[in-house]
Amino acid sequence: MLTKPRPIRLKGRSFLALSLAPELPFEDWLAGLDDLAARSAGFFLRRPVVLDVSSLVEIKKADLRELVNELSQRNVRVMGLEGARHSLLGPDMPPAMNDGRPASDFDPAAEDEIAVAKESVEAQEAPAVETIAAAGPSIQVTGSLVVTEPVRSGQSVFFPEGDVTIVGSVASGAEIVAGGSIHVYGTLRGRALAGTTGNGTARIFCRKLEAEMMAIDGFYLTAEDMEPDLRGRAVQVWLEGHALKTGILG
Amino acid sequence: MGKVIVVTSGKGGVGKTTSSAALGAALAQNGEKVVVVDFDVGLRNLDLVMGAERRVVYDLVNVIQGEAKLTQALIRDKRVETLYLLPASQTRDKDNLTPEGVEKVIASLKKAFDWVICDSPAGIERGATLAMRHADVAIVVTNPEVSSVRDSDRIIGLLDSKTVKAENGERMEKHLLLTRYDPTRAERGDMLKVDDVLEILSIPLLGIIPESMDVLRASNLGSPVTLADEGSAPSRAYFDAVRRLRGEALPVTVPGERRGFFGKLFGRKAA
Ligand SMILES: Nc1ncnc2c1ncn2[C@@H]1O[C@H](COP(=O)(O)OP(=O)(O)O)[C@@H](O)[C@H]1O
Numbered sequence: 208m209l210t211k212p213r214p215i216r217l218k219g220r221s222f223l224a225l226s227l228a229p230e231l232p233f234e235d236w237l238a239g240l241d242d243l244a245a246r247s248a249g250f251f252l253r254r255p256v257v258l259d260v261s262s263l264v265e266i267k268k269a270d271l272r273e274l275v276n277e278l279s280q281r282n283v284r285v286m287g288l289e290g291a292r293h294s295l296l297g298p299d300m301p302p303a304m305n306d307g308r309p310a311s312d313f314d315p316a317a318e319d320e321i322a323v324a325k326e327s328v329e330a331q332e333a334p335a336v337e338t339i340a341a342a343g344p345s346i347q348v349t350g351s352l353v354v355t356e357p358v359r360s361g362q363s364v365f366f367p368e369g370d371v372t373i374v375g376s377v378a379s380g381a382e383i384v385a386g387g388s389i390h391v392y393g394t395l396r397g398r399a400l401a402g403t404t405g406n407g408t409a410r411i412f413c414r415k416l417e418a419e420m421m422a423i424d425g426f427y428l429t430a431e432d433m434e435p436d437l438r439g440r441a442v443q444v445w446l447e448g449h450a451l452k453t454g455i456l457g
Numbered sequence: 458m459g460k461v462i463v464v465t466s467g468k469g470g471v472g473k474t475t476s477s478a479a480l481g482a483a484l485a486q487n488g489e490k491v492v493v494v495d496f497d498v499g500l501r502n503l504d505l506v507m508g509a510e511r512r513v514v515y516d517l518v519n520v521i522q523g524e525a526k527l528t529q530a531l532i533r534d535k536r537v538e539t540l541y542l543l544p545a546s547q548t549r550d551k552d553n554l555t556p557e558g559v560e561k562v563i564a565s566l567k568k569a570f571d572w573v574i575c576d577s578p579a580g581i582e583r584g585a586t587l588a589m590r591h592a593d594v595a596i597v598v599t600n601p602e603v604s605s606v607r608d609s610d611r612i613i614g615l616l617d618s619k620t621v622k623a624e625n626g627e628r629m630e631k632h633l634l635l636t637r638y639d640p641t642r643a644e645r646g647d648m649l650k651v652d653d654v655l656e657i658l659s660i661p662l663l664g665i666i667p668e669s670m671d672v673l674r675a676s677n678l679g680s681p682v683t684l685a686d687e688g689s690a691p692s693r694a695y696f697d698a699v700r701r702l703r704g705e706a707l708p709v710t711v712p713g714e715r716r717g718f719f720g721k722l723f724g725r726k727a728a
């Protein structure tokens with residue numbers, strides 16, 4: 208029986224990748240990476256990584272391949288090369304990537320650098336974070352972002368570095384994307400996506416739940432899935448296995 | 458230097474043009490010089506509401522393109538001599554509004570007038586962002602229904618990011634004007650409650666304008682409602698809004714209710 212094969216569909220999809228820019232000499236750079244990985248408990252391991260080699264003008268293909276191997280031994284999977292010369296590419300190398308758009312800086316070593324993407328939402332870092340960071344490099348701190356304005360429809364607060372606290376409400380049609388937990392001291396009407404960099408221990412807290420969608424580490428609940436008696440209540444959401452659990456606060 | 462006010466909403470048909478004309482006429486009745494600028498290129502309306510449609514020779518686009526002087530395009534109101542209209546073009550494309558051109562026009566108007574009221578087109582595109590660009594104060598016109606409230610929320614976000622004030626790190630003064638408020642529908646629960654709208658938008662309330670046939674009658678006469686019928690309920694609400702705009706602490710009453718909103722709502726921290 209000869210049936211016409213179904214046409215193959217090509218779909219576009221974009222993902223958040225971490226971009227690493229290796230520096231010479233590679234040994235020193237890898238040592239720095241090991242140190243970082245040890246301190247932040249494999250924070251970015253197993254995340255998709257793109258190597259930005261645009262500043263490495265002198266290196267040879269063999270050296271770069273060696274670096275890719277070193278990284279893969281550390282469980283860092285290189286998905287692509289950004290800014291690579293033609294001579295560095297080949298079938299035995301990760302594919303070339305271009306047209307990367309910047310998201311927030313992803314630098315667990317420098318908590319004082321915060322970025323909020325898209326429409327500029329006024330953001331201030333909690334002074335407490337600075338105080339803790341000043342206590343010494345041995346203390347582990349994840350980033351935190353405090354937004355003291357309501358988040359308006361169409362706005363997006365994007366902070367893969369850590370926790371996001373909103374002192375105000377999150378409007379219908381607005382979204383909060385956090386690597387860590389999300390705290391909303393107001394009504395959550397839009398979307399809240401916590402633990403987006405693979406952190407299943409992240410939670411979502413809000414004073415009043417009217418959310419359109421909530422997700423932790425990619426597992427989500429839409430408004431329809433939420434229990435009706437949670438609406439309008441102070442609620443927390445966490446991940447148990449592959450399911451989101453909700454509970455009333457206080 | 459005059460104050461620049463943008464009357465904006467995101468959504469169409471909520472009462473921006475009606476309110477621009479009514480507030481402009483009310484402000485001008487004290488002898489202050491007021492110009493109302495129509496930014497709705499291609500869909501101009503303000504000239505009709507102000508009864509000046511047959512007197513339009515040059516418009517905002519002509520001025521921006523250097524085809525006419527500002528003084529040639531301004532139309533003085535026949536009833537209130539300190540009230541002026543700068544009409545929009547009905548035939549030209551809104552791409553003719555350039556950021557530089559708008560900046561120059563607004564700068565000149567600020568020198569000559571006490572109040573410059575910019576009637577924004579609907580949407581969040583070029584026309585709307587140019588209308589708000591140079592504002593000192595924003596009046597967000599909202600109807601008590603979900604889609605209007607959500608669009609207004611979106612616009613407030615733009616006011617806080619896309620305006621010159623926002624880019625300079627300054628705070629844009631924003632006021633909520635709740636229009637087309639229908640007491641009978643409110644009683645039936647067919648509209649959002651005033652408290653709910655205020656809770657969602659969290660900006661101070663400038664006034665509540667009731668839904669009224671007087672508004673339609675006035676615009677059919679080609680007159681801002683605050684000139685056509687000063688004693689009507691919508692007119693009184695617009696006059697009160699003007700007093701609040703001037704800084705007076707006047708309680709807001711919900712049409713059809715006796716309850717005053719003073720303190721509780723108007724006294725909220727300006728967002
Ligand atoms: N308070 C009101 N009562 C009754 N009709 C109103 C009121 N405000 C506005 N309208 C009517 O609603 C329609 C849209 O108003 P308009 O001011 O042109 O809105 P926009 O400029 O926001 O598109 C017009 O027909 C106008 O007469």
Ligand SMILES: [Mg+2]
Nearest residue numbers: 473474497502
């Ligand atoms: Mg209009």
